[in-house]
Amino acid sequence: MVAVIKSGISIRRAYHYNENKVKDSVATCIAATNYPMDLEQMKEGHRINMLLKMAERRPSVEHNSIHISLNFTPGEQFSDDQLKKITQEYMNGIGFGNQPFLIYRHFDAGHPHVHIVTTKIRQDGTVIETDHIGRKLSKPTTNLLEVKYNLVKSGNRKRKVFKPEGVTGKVNYGKTESRRAMGNVLDFVLENYKYTSLPQLNAVLNLYNIHADRGSPKSNAWKHGGLVYRILNAKGKSVGVAVKASRFYQKPTLKYLEAKFIKNSAGREKHKESLATKVKLAMVARTQINITELKEELKKTGIDMVLATGKHQVVFGVTFIDHKNKQVFKGSELGKEFTANALQNRKQNRGQTNSTRLRPIGETEKIHFQDFSRSNECTSNSGNLFSDFDNSLGRILLQYEYTAGSLPPALRRRLKKKARKRLGRTL
Helix, strand or coil: EEEEEEEEECCHCCCHHHHHHHHHHCCCEEEEEEECHHHHCCCCCHHHHHHHHHHHCCCCCCCEEEEEEEEEECCCCCCCCHHHHHHHHHHHHHHCCCCCCCEEEEEECCCCCCEEEECCEECCCCCCCCCCHHHHHHHHHHHHHHHHCCCCCHHHHHCCCCCCCCCCCCCCCCCECHHHHHHHHHHHHHHEECCCCCCHHCCCCCCCCEEEEEECCCCCCHHHCCCCECCCCCCCCEEEEEEEEHCCCCCCHHHHHHHHHHHCCCCHHHHHHHHHHHHHHHCCCCCCCCHHHHHHHHHHHCCCEEEEEHHCCCCCEEEECCCCEEEEHHHHHHHHHCCHHHHHHCCCCCCCCCCCCCCCCCCCCCHHHHHHHHCCEEEEECCECCCCCCHHHHHHCCCCHHHHHCCCCHHHHHHHHHHHHHHHHHH
């Protein structure tokens, strides 16, 4: 038996996660414990309003939601009454036995499990302490229940127990109820990823075929701060009817997102440095690499490189998504060398005379320094214009312009001075 406890800022989010499972016929609500009426007599509003009213007794507590899953080994069989009894004893053991809580039995995994939704705010407005609750209370309680009910002990499990961790697939128009599928994605992305602008958020949402759209700058929706969410097809085009932000239970309006942008901007520096280092390592992993290959190299390390392209697949913007740390940065935030323009014109020298230039999507050819120099040699009918010059001077005069631009200014001045001296000696 394994218990997973998640503390959150939204009771509605945890509640609707389970209610959506019920509507999809992959879960059922089997108990509403410590409620003033029986479950059969309740409507949907009754179940959530009880928890919301409790949370309102201490509005200063931001993380007031508790979402727990109790997971059992595949093959173990339980009736609803057995699950309710085990859940009640578990909640008693962690100090939530007197709280109102909802129990949902899920059928969407290969092992039996239940989800519990409650709040840490008591009737009198005091708060149930949850710091280190897993080690201090939850683990000892599950150990006792394993012995009492002859359950398979967590240490003897041969399979990893399912742990709910957001969405795992893209939204496909026409295959599921659109608003519900979009809501599940928004629930996961908005809460877990750190983005500081709408384009950065869209970089993540687009991976799930969703796009947040403000409309054109001249539209009324733009002027009044409106926001809709659209489903995208495989080509990145909008399909179906857009859904207003206010229709989702999270209410991910532009005003809500702007507050998230400010909040997410804190504590990003260490993640920025880490991400920049990973991208650099991917670029130097091979002597030659184009943008498509770089994307694949980064994906192996859990990083998505999202490209904004225009006509003829010309890249004009790039965003990096670090899925491990749930951080999103545009290229220029990491540094000038990570912008779309720099990536497409970057030269990589690894102690050789050839170098690499990152190319737009679809272009696989590599440009070498020697080839570039030969194609730009100045010639006349009498032969090479620089035939009387030192060969090394010719390379300096004909070298690719960006090479000097990548050097520090002081070093560039020294290089020019040496070139002038060498020119004087030759003449």
